[in-house]
Amino acid sequence: MTSRTLYRKLVDSHTVATLDEENVLLFCDLHLMNEYTSPQAFAGLYEQGRGVPMPSQNVAVVSHIIPTHPGKMRVIADGASALQASNLKKNCGHFGIPLFDTNNALQGIEHVVTPEHGMIRPGMVVICGDSHTTTYGALGALGFGIGTTEVEHVLATQTLTYRVARDMRIRIDGTLPLGTTAKDMVLAVIGRIGAQGARGHVVEFCGSAVDALSIEARFTLCNMTVEAGSRGALVAPDQKAIDYVLARAPDIANRHRDAALAAWKELRSDESARFDVEHVFDASEVAPQVTWGTSPDQVVAVDGIIPLLHDLQDGPVRSSADRALLYTKLQAGTAIEGTPVQHVFIGSCTNGRIEDLRAAAGIVRGRHVAVGVRAMVVPGSGAVKAAAEAEGLDQVFLSAGFEWRNAGCSMCLAMNDDVLGDGVRCASTTNRNFEGRQGRGAITHLMSPAMAAAAAVTGRITDVRRLEALP
Amino acid sequence: MTEPIVIEGRAAALRIENLDTDQIMPKQFLRGIDKTGLAEGLLYDLRFDAQGKARPGFVLNRATHAAASILIGGANFGCGSSREHAVWGLQQFGIRAIVAPSFAEIFYSNAMTNRLLLVALPRESIAKLMDDADDPSGNTVRIDITAQALRSRSVQARFELMPRHRRMFLEGLDNIGLSLTYRDQIDAFAQGHWARQPWLRDVAALTKRRL
Numbered sequence: 026m027t028s029r030t031l032y033r034k035l036v037d038s039h040t041v042a043t044l045d046e047e048n049v050l051l052f053c054d055l056h057l058m059n060e061y062t063s064p065q066a067f068a069g070l071y072e073q074g075r076g077v078p079m080p081s082q083n084v085a086v087v088s089h090i091i092p093t094h095p096g097k098m099r100v101i102a103d104g105a106s107a108l109q110a111s112n113l114k115k116n117c118g119h120f121g122i123p124l125f126d127t128n129n130a131l132q133g134i135e136h137v138v139t140p141e142h143g144m145i146r147p148g149m150v151v152i153c154g155d156s157h158t159t160t161y162g163a164l165g166a167l168g169f170g171i172g173t174t175e176v177e178h179v180l181a182t183q184t185l186t187y188r189v190a191r192d193m194r195i196r197i198d199g200t201l202p203l204g205t206t207a208k209d210m211v212l213a214v215i216g217r218i219g220a221q222g223a224r225g226h227v228v229e230f231c232g233s234a235v236d237a238l239s240i241e242a243r244f245t246l247c248n249m250t251v252e253a254g255s256r257g258a259l260v261a262p263d264q265k266a267i268d269y270v271l272a273r274a275p276d277i278a279n280r281h282r283d284a285a286l287a288a289w290k291e292l293r294s295d296e297s298a299r300f301d302v303e304h305v306f307d308a309s310e311v312a313p314q315v316t317w318g319t320s321p322d323q324v325v326a327v328d329g330i331i332p333l334l335h336d337l338q339d340g341p342v343r344s345s346a347d348r349a350l351l352y353t354k355l356q357a358g359t360a361i362e363g364t365p366v367q368h369v370f371i372g373s374c375t376n377g378r379i380e381d382l383r384a385a386a387g388i389v390r391g392r393h394v395a396v397g398v399r400a401m402v403v404p405g406s407g408a409v410k411a412a413a414e415a416e417g418l419d420q421v422f423l424s425a426g427f428e429w430r431n432a433g434c435s436m437c438l439a440m441n442d443d444v445l446g447d448g449v450r451c452a453s454t455t456n457r458n459f460e461g462r463q464g465r466g467a468i469t470h471l472m473s474p475a476m477a478a479a480a481a482v483t484g485r486i487t488d489v490r491r492l493e494a495l496p
Numbered sequence: 497m498t499e500p501i502v503i504e505g506r507a508a509a510l511r512i513e514n515l516d517t518d519q520i521m522p523k524q525f526l527r528g529i530d531k532t533g534l535a536e537g538l539l540y541d542l543r544f545d546a547q548g549k550a551r552p553g554f555v556l557n558r559a560t561h562a563a564a565s566i567l568i569g570g571a572n573f574g575c576g577s578s579r580e581h582a583v584w585g586l587q588q589f590g591i592r593a594i595v596a597p598s599f600a601e602i603f604y605s606n607a608m609t610n611r612l613l614l615v616a617l618p619r620e621s622i623a624k625l626m627d628d629a630d631d632p633s634g635n636t637v638r639i640d641i642t643a644q645a646l647r648s649r650s651v652q653a654r655f656e657l658m659p660r661h662r663r664m665f666l667e668g669l670d671n672i673g674l675s676l677t678y679r680d681q682i683d684a685f686a687q688g689h690w691a692r693q694p695w696l697r698d699v700a701a702l703t704k705r706r707l
Contacts, residue, residue, distance in 0.1 A: 064529035078683075081701035084700035105527035124704075154578055156576065171605070174671075175606075182678070184675055220572060221572040224598065224601065281695045342513075438523055440523045440527075447546060
C-alpha cells in the first residue's frame with residue numbers, strides 16, 4: 026500500500042463505502058450533541074419516522090445555554106432556552122441517548138466533558154454540531170463540526186456523507202519562551218496563514234514544540250485550528266496521549282490494553298507520506314499574542330503594534346482591517362499593550378481546563394482585580410471546577426475579586442445570560458473575536474489565560490512577561 | 497415540488513470578508529427548537545441599530561435591494577460557528593443563491609444540503625458582480641444550475657458543482673434516505689470495526705453508566 030498520512034488512515038479505517046471521487050460514507054464512532062444544534066435534527070427523525078440505530082455511540086451535553094451563576098441548582102430563566110434543555114432530555118430519553126443534563130454535577134462544555142472522562146480515544150472519528158470539535162485531534166482522533174442536517178444524518182445512520190479533505194502539515198520546532206502557551210502558538214499560526222489558510226485541509230501538527238505540549242495544551246492547539254478554516258486538526262498520539270486516555274478509560278486499561286497499544290502505534294503518518302501543503306514555524310519566536318480585530322487572524326504580539334493599513338496587502342486584507350479597527354475602536358500603527366479593558370473572561374472549550382486555570386491563578390495569586398474591571402472564571406466542566414476547588418484555586422480567584430462561576434460555554438458565545446454590553450472591551454481566553462460575539466458592540470481580545478489574568482489585575486492589556494509570579 | 501434549475505433574481509453586494517455565521521444569525525435567534533422565525537435575525541446587527549431601527553445605509557434595507565434573492569459576498573463566506581440557522585435564515589429571508597470567492601466548509605455543506613446554492617468564482621468576477629449588483633437598473637443575475645453557468649450584466653462565467661450537489665438540486669435527493677440504503681453495509685462495517693477495536697463500541701453509554 027502506498028504511504029499515507031495519519032488523516033488518510035483515519036478516513037480509510039472509517040470508510041463504509043466510497044460514494045464517488047470526492048465523497049465517502051464515513052462511520053462515526055462518537056457523535057456529541059448539544060441543546061441548540063440538535064432539536065431540528067430530532068424533529069426531522071420524528072417527521073420521517075426514522076430511528077437511531079446506535080444510540081450508545083451518541084452522547085448529549087447541555088452546554089451553550091446554561092446559566093453559570095454560582096450556586097447549587099441551575100435554573101434556566103429564559104423560557105425558550107429552558108425548552109431547549111427539556112426538549113433535549115425528552116429526545117435523548119426517547120432514543121436512549123446518554124445525556125449530561127443541566128444539573129448533572131459533571132455537566133459542562135461538551136468538548137471538555139467528553140475527553141476528561143475517557144470518551145475520546147485515539148483512532149476515533151468524533152463529530153458534533155459544533156465547529157470546535159477539531160479539539161479531539163489532540164488525542165489522534167479525527168474530530169470536526171457539522172450542521173444540523175448532518176446531525177440528523179448521523180443519528181439516523183451513524184455515518185456521514187463526507188468529502189475527503191486535503192492534507193496540510195504544520196511543523197513547529199523550538200521551545201516556547203517563558204510566558205507563552207499553546208494559545209499563543211496557535212494564534213501566531215493563524216496570524217500567519219490567515220483565517221482561510223487551512224480551508225479545505227486537515228492539519229497535522231508535528232515538531233518538537235508540539236511534542237513538548239501537554240495534552241490539555243494540544244486541545245487548545247487543535248481547538249483553535251478551526252479558526253484557520255481547517256476541517257480537522259491532528260497530533261499523532263504519543264505516550265502522553267496514551268497515558269491520558271488510559272488514565273480515564275478503565276475499560277481499555279483493564280481489558281484491551283495490549284490490543285489498543287498495538288493499534289495506536291499505527292496512528293502516525295508514514296515517513297514518505299505526501300502533504301498537499303506544509304508550513305514550518307519556530308516556537309522560540311512566539312511572543313504572547315493578542316487579537317486587535319474581529320477575526321482571529323488579526324493578531325499581534327503583545328509588544329507589537331497594530332499594523333498600519335498601508336503595510337497590509339491591498340484588497341480584502343486591508344479593507345477587513347479597516348472595518349475591524351472601526352469596530353474595535355483602535356488605531357492602526359499604535360501599541361496594543363496598555364489598552365484598558367472593562368471585562369475579563371477566563372473559560373471556554375479553548376482554555377477552560379485545569380491547566381488553564383492554574384496558569385491564570387499563578388498570575389492572580391497575591392494580586393487583585395483592577396478597579397473598574399469585572400473578571401470572571403467559568404470552568405470548562407463540573408469536574409474541572411471541583412479539581413480547581415480541591416487545589417484552592419477558587420480561593421485565589423475569589424480573594425482577588427474574580428467571580429468563580431459554574432461550568433458552561435458562557436461568555437464565549439454569550440448564548441446564556443452572560444452577555445457583554447455595547448462598547449465593553451474584554452480580555453478573553455475564548456476562540457472568536459467576531460463582531461458581536463460576546464454581545465452586541467462588545468470588543469473581544471483573544472489571549473492566553475495568563476495574559477487574561479494579567480489584564481484583570483492591571484486593568485489593561487499587559488505583557489504577562491512583565492508580571493512576576495508572587496509568592 | 498418544483499426543482500430550481502434556474503435561479504434568477506436581483507443581486508446585492510455584501511463587501512465583507514470572512515462574514516461569520518455569528519453575524520449572519522446572532523446568538524439571540526438560536527433559542528428555538530424548530531427552524532422558523534429566522535428571517536428576522538438575518539444579519540441583524542448589520543440591518544438594525546442598537547435600538548432596533550433599520551439602518552438606512554445597509555444594502556438590504558434600501559428599497560432598490562430589499563427584494564434581492566442573490567448575495568454577492570467576500571471570501572470565506574460563512575466562517576465560524578456550525579449553526580445551520582444561518583442557512584435557514586438566509587432562505588427564509590428570500591436568498592436563493594450566494595456568489596463569493598470562497599465559502600467556509602461547514603457552511604458550504606449546510607447550504608448545499610438545504611439547496612441554498614453557493615457559487616464560487618474568482619475574485620475578479622466577484623468584483624464585477626458587486627459593481628453590477630450596486631446598480632439597481634441592471635442587477636439581475638441568472639444562474640443556470642443545469643449548465644453550471646452564471647450571467648450578470650458584465651459577467652459570464654461557468655462554475656463548479658460536485659456531482660452529488662448537482663443531483664441534490666436537480667433531483668431533490670434525500671441524502672439520509674440514500675445513506676439508509678447502505679444500512680446492511682454499515683452494520684457489517686460496525687461489527688468488523690468493533691471486532692478489531694472493541695474499545696470503540698458503546699463508549700458513550702458505558703462511560704455514562706460508570707460515572
